[in-house]
Amino acid sequence: MDLPKHIILLGLRPFKVTLFVSAGLWQRAAAEVALDFTAKENELFSKLRVAPLPEGENPLDSTTYEVFLASEPLLFRENLPMIFAVNAFKTLIGLKAILGSKVYNWMAASTSSTFVWYAEDYVSRANELSARTGIPFDVAAHQLLMKPTGRVLYSPCLPPMYDHELRPQALPTPPEFCGRILIHGPSVVRDTDGIITFDAAHYFPEATAAMRAWLATTFRKIVYAGLRVRLNDGQDLGDETISGIMRLCLEPFKPINCPTWDHDTEARRIQPCVCVWLTAAEGYPSASCAFVPSDLLPPLTTRPRLPAGVSLTRGTTPCSSASSHTFPSDQSANAIHITQPCETVAVVCQEFYAVIRGVFGPEGEEKRAWLDGLSETLASAWREDSVAQTEVETFLDAFAE
Numbered sequence: 001m002d003l004p005k006h007i008i009l010l011g012l013r014p015f016k017v018t019l020f021v022s023a024g025l026w027q028r029a030a031a032e033v034a035l036d037f038t039a040k041e042n043e044l045f046s047k048l049r050v051a052p053l054p055e056g057e058n059p060l061d062s063t064t065y066e067v068f069l070a071s072e073p074l075l076f077r078e079n080l081p082m083i084f085a086v087n088a089f090k091t092l093i094g095l096k097a098i099l100g101s102k103v104y105n106w107m108a109a110s111t112s113s114t115f116v117w118y119a120e121d122y123v124s125r126a127n128e129l130s131a132r133t134g135i136p137f138d139v140a141a142h143q144l145l146m147k148p149t150g151r152v153l154y155s156p157c158l159p160p161m162y163d164h165e166l167r168p169q170a171l172p173t174p175p176e177f178c179g180r181i182l183i184h185g186p187s188v189v190r191d192t193d194g195i196i197t198f199d200a201a202h203y204f205p206e207a208t209a210a211m212r213a214w215l216a217t218t219f220r221k222i223v224y225a226g227l228r229v230r231l232n233d234g235q236d237l238g239d240e241t242i243s244g245i246m247r248l249c250l251e252p253f254k255p256i257n258c259p260t261w262d263h264d265t266e267a268r269r270i271q272p273c274v275c276v277w278l279t280a281a282e283g284y285p286s287a288s289c290a291f292v293p294s295d296l297l298p299p300l301t302t303r304p305r306l307p308a309g310v311s312l313t314r315g316t317t318p319c320s321s322a323s324s325h326t327f328p329s330d331q332s333a334n335a336i337h338i339t340q341p342c343e344t345v346a347v348v349c350q351e352f353y354a355v356i357r358g359v360f361g362p363e364g365e366e367k368r369a370w371l372d373g374l375s376e377t378l379a380s381a382w383r384e385d386s387v388a389q390t391e392v393e394t395f396l397d398a399f400a401e
Contacts, residue, residue, distance in 0.1 A: 013396045018049045026052035105192040111199045111222070112157040112207040116166060118189045119214070126183060138179030145178050157207035196395070198226040200378045201387045223395045225388055227378040 021029045030050040037045040096103060107114070122144050129140040148164035173182075189195065195215065201208045201224035211222050358364060381388040 013393075014047075015396070016047045016049075018051055020051050020053050023052040026050065102193040103191075105188055105195045107189075107195050107197040107199070109197070109199070110204065110207070111197055111211045112204045113166075114189075114207075114211060115155040115157055115214070116153055118186045121186055122183045123187065126179070136175070136179075138175040141179040141183040142173070142175035145182055146173055156210035157204065192220075194220045194395075195222040196225055197222060199224055200227040200381050201391075202377050202381065203227070203374075221395075223391045224381075225392050227381050227388070 019029070019033070033048065033050060034045070122141065126137055126140040126144055129135070129144065130137045133140070135143075146167075148162070151163050152160055153163055153166060154160055195211075199208075203226075208224065215222050380386055383389075
């Protein structure tokens with residue numbers, strides 16, 4: 001069976017699924033999930049609901065979320081100001097004993113980083129630091145999570161590294177975000193009945209073994225459900241722009257820019273155009289899902305050396321288009337950091353030009369050959385009687401009992 005890539009369990013067991021999505025992303029999320037289903041899969045599609053959740057003025061504005069939660073019975077609350085995701089989780093944990101339900105943590109990340117971020121109780125350390133120094137809890141959380149101190153980190157899933165190496169391209173993260181959200185990650189992992197991850201068991205076997213052993217100490221399991229992605233193979237989606245991006249994804253390499261570009265200054269606003277133009281000027285196909293200001297496009301897209309095959313989309317690209325590419329947000333983070341000292345387009349040009357020349361040279365060929373082998377390994381995860389399919393089906397059978 002060609003299972004939907006987003007809602008795997010719909011095709012495996014007769015469950016009904018409700019996805020809660022922030023209201024601002026709801027229409028796009030619902031449309032993308034719908035792409036996974038063919039006309040013959042209407043019965044499967046009828047089991048799925050995508051429900052919008054109200055959202056505040058910014059990611060740290062929890063007022064709207066709290067009003068939403070207040071209309072439902074809450075059996076577990078703390079006086080700590082936390083946004084919806086954490087409060088909702090604590091509510092579910094409070095209902096576990098009464099309803100006899102289980103709560104699982106969906107980990108949308110490579111498990112190789114789990115021990116560094118989630119194995120330690122940072123809340124206790126932040127409380128101690130706050131009490132000892134008199135600084136607010138959020139500031140203490142920010143210092144513990146985001147401020148490099150030069151210490152060496154040891155993890156069963158990673159080689160020894162300095163703490164500044166863990167997040168070499170870290171974007172500015174406000175203390176409020178650290179204190180209200182990030183620092184509570186370990187408690188979420190600790191209090192759930194298990195973990196489901198879209199990571200693949202064969203992606204990093206050492207990390208897989210370490211994660212299984214760690215959770216086994218508390219009689220829990222981790223289910224490796226990845227890697228399961230159904231590509232659309234360039235099919236016509238009724239949208240010229242999106243279909244163009246689909247076609248580009250059949251090329252050997254596609255720089256895809258993430259819509260996290262910083263538009264505070266003119267130099268930074270032009271970064272997406274610079275990267276797209278440089279790539280195209282070298283004769284390589286490229287796609288951008290950045291929010292590119294329309295007034296910047298004409299002078300860059302009408303250059304004589306600019307070949308056909310450059311696609312610019314409205315600001316979002318289906319996950320199935322980007323899934324066969326390297327992690328996209330690295331490129332925008334690179335550009336932001338590159339321009340931090342002098343804020344010049346010239347610096348972006350120089351750095352990005354060196355990158356794309358290396359990518360399409362011998363080094364790039366060697367890396368692509370290695371990735372082809374890894375892709376084949378990951379693609380086998382959902383073949384007949386494979387690791388991911390067996391683990392997910394076993395989990396669902398136990399969950400349904």
